[in-house]
Amino acid sequence: MTLAPVEYAVIEFGDSTVTGDLVPALTELVETGLVHVIDLVFLSKDADGTVTVLELDDLPEGTAAAFAGLEHDIDDLVNETDLQVEAELLSPGTSAVVIVWENLWAQRFSDAVLASGGVLLDSQKVPQDVAAAALAAHLASLD
Template sequence: MSVQESAEMGPVDYAVMEFPGNRMTGEALPLLLDLVNRRVIRILDLTFIGKETDGTVRGLELADFDGDGTLDLAVFDGASSGLLDEEDLQEAASVLEPGNSAAVIVYENLWAGPLAAALRRSGARMVATGRIPFEDLVASLDAAEARSAA
């Protein structure tokens, strides 16, 4: 990646999505593909890991989730920028319950690239970032609703 290309990049995030009992249905795959096709995000890395009941971590192969005979994630086969290493996968596995698997994804927020580049050119810098967990968001909204009803 050139200096020019990296200057135009949007923020890069990661997510670890756990599948209890190794049950991956593929239901979310069309939504992920839609985000990629609409150029909202760009997948930089996508890998699957499993955590055995004894705590052993192993890599998983792409699979045919819906049973139609084709690899559901073949479009992402080889999606590996090199950002994820073995240490990252072990860290991701540390949050998994034994007997479960996970998708580990690193993605660029393409939608934010032009904004981020303009801010960098103007001398602005990101000093904090974060994500509000869904459960916390719902609890805050419920509390706000309860206060307004009182």
């Protein structure tokens, strides 16, 4: 079995509580077959900078229940070193969720690249604000 391209994101919340509010949007991506959630890890950084790593079982019941419906099947794909690096990005008094997912929508293309002998040399994300500014400039030039 081959994996589709795998990505991760660290999403910080402005206070020390991760809620399940983003779960419906993520669930929609899973249910439509666009992504498969591989791993979920939660971080909390208190006011003095101490970081706590949390798994689903460590979260408040309501939050844990919201995230529990998302399949994840490779625990510990993100290791302690990875989490330490990501925790440095967090502001004191905040929390975050680290979501690792497989881009199922890209599976066919990924398989074709491999089958043709291609090798992915680089892959970057264009920041949303940069892409939006470029699109706005392009649309303005059409007027």
